[in-house]
Amino acid sequence: MLEAWLSRGDRRLSAVIYEAWKAGAKFDAWKEYFQYETWLAAFDMVGLNPEFYTHRQRRVDEIFPWEHIDSTLRKKFLFEDYMLSQRGDTRIDCRQRCFACGILPTFADLRRGNPGEIWQCPEVKSKKIPVHALLDYSGLSVN
Numbered sequence: 001m002l003e004a005w006l007s008r009g010d011r012r013l014s015a016v017i018y019e020a021w022k023a024g025a026k027f028d029a030w031k032e033y034f035q036y037e038t039w040l041a042a043f044d045m046v047g048l049n050p051e052f053y054t055h056r057q058r059r060v061d062e063i064f065p066w067e068h069i070d071s072t073l074r075k076k077f078l079f080e081d082y083m084l085s086q087r088g089d090t091r092i093d094c095r096q097r098c099f100a101c102g103i104l105p106t107f108a109d110l111r112r113g114n115p116g117e118i119w120q121c122p123e124v125k126s127k128k129i130p131v132h133a134l135l136d137y138s139g140l141s142v143n
Contacts, residue, residue, distance in 0.1 A: 023041065
């Protein structure tokens, strides 16, 4: 539950974290230190429902709390992965087929500058404009 709250929490959750910490919640990733009741009391103190962050259905177009952080992965890609998981399916290894997750365009310049197999993903082709596609401005005059 704690991981769900932290991964799905918005800015309001910061008050819950602070109240839980003041009440002694520390090292909660360690099973022997996790204090579930302390966290529920912190939610209650702040006036938030923990189930809002864990069990409610989310719309596809919902803006998620972390969307202002560019993780390079496209939301569409993540949603497709979610839908696959709901059916019990997984994607094949992306080194066999690119799924346009957003990683390659984001790091295209870095990838071009460091070619080779260490990336274990498709090479990034440079986007050269064909000569015939360039406009000919030689006959234009400026008035």
